[in-house]
Amino acid sequence: MKLIVSYTSPYARKCRILVEELALTDTVEEIEAHPFDDGDVLLAANPLGRVPCLIGADGAPMTESLFITEVLIASADDPWTHDWTTRRLEALATGLIDLAVARRVEMVRDKQIYSDYWIKRREAGIARTLDVMESQADAFSGERSVEGLTAAIALDYLDFRYSESNWRADHPKLTALHERWNERESFQKTKPPADG
Template identity: 60%
Template structure:
């Protein structure tokens, strides 16, 4: 199988961490693609032109990181707990990722078409999501599950693309979660490139 990724994509990173956590590197080969360049290999596997995309041995492709993560976990024998609390935290973490990516896209637009309204709206949403996730961490039984991993990836992406948001201030549970994941080899080896 091939996992088509971008090393700067937080959605790809989530899946890449899981491949490493579950020791599936021999079964799943990572292939770098550049979505904004309309990479032909990516487009042939995923007409949406987004990463990650898991191209399976039978030629079918799975798109969307949450579905790919579920498939990876199933292939590994479901080693992490899954309940509605975990799914709720995963959805909130994914929403935080979405807001942060949308903010980033708006920030790199040409100055004449960049929208301060949309940047501000996304920044306020990011802060609300962070507050909700800080509260939600009290419900998490285990930091090694898809929900907390998604949250940790989102926090890492904030450090990468929006460090001035100061997400750590007043959020000790999120800091502890991020630090737990940041110490793991799977997380360290999937850091986005500094020049990305």
């Protein structure tokens, strides 16, 4: 299989970490493609023009990190749990990534079309979601946990693109969760480039 990624995408990062953690590095080849370059390889596989995109062994392209996660887990000899509870929490943490990415997209718009309303709305959603995740942090704490991994990537993405959120201040359990994942080699190897 081939996994098309960019090195700044938190969605792609989740899939890259799973490839490593699920011991799929011999099965999945990583290909870098920056989505905004609209390169032939990405667009031939994914008309949405987004990363990540997984191309299966039969050549079938698959989009959406949540779906690719399922495929990667199903391909592993020693899969992680991916039951309804896991997916519910994974979806919430993915929503946090969505809000942080949407805020970032708004922040880099031309000043003439920049919307303070949308930025504030994203920031309010991020704040609320962090509080809910803090209150449920124990449920995210498993070591081989897609929901924990997704939460840790969301938090790391806040450090990368929204460091002024100062999310650690009121979220000690999420801080501890992030620290645990941050110690892993797979997490360190996939840090977004500082100039990305």
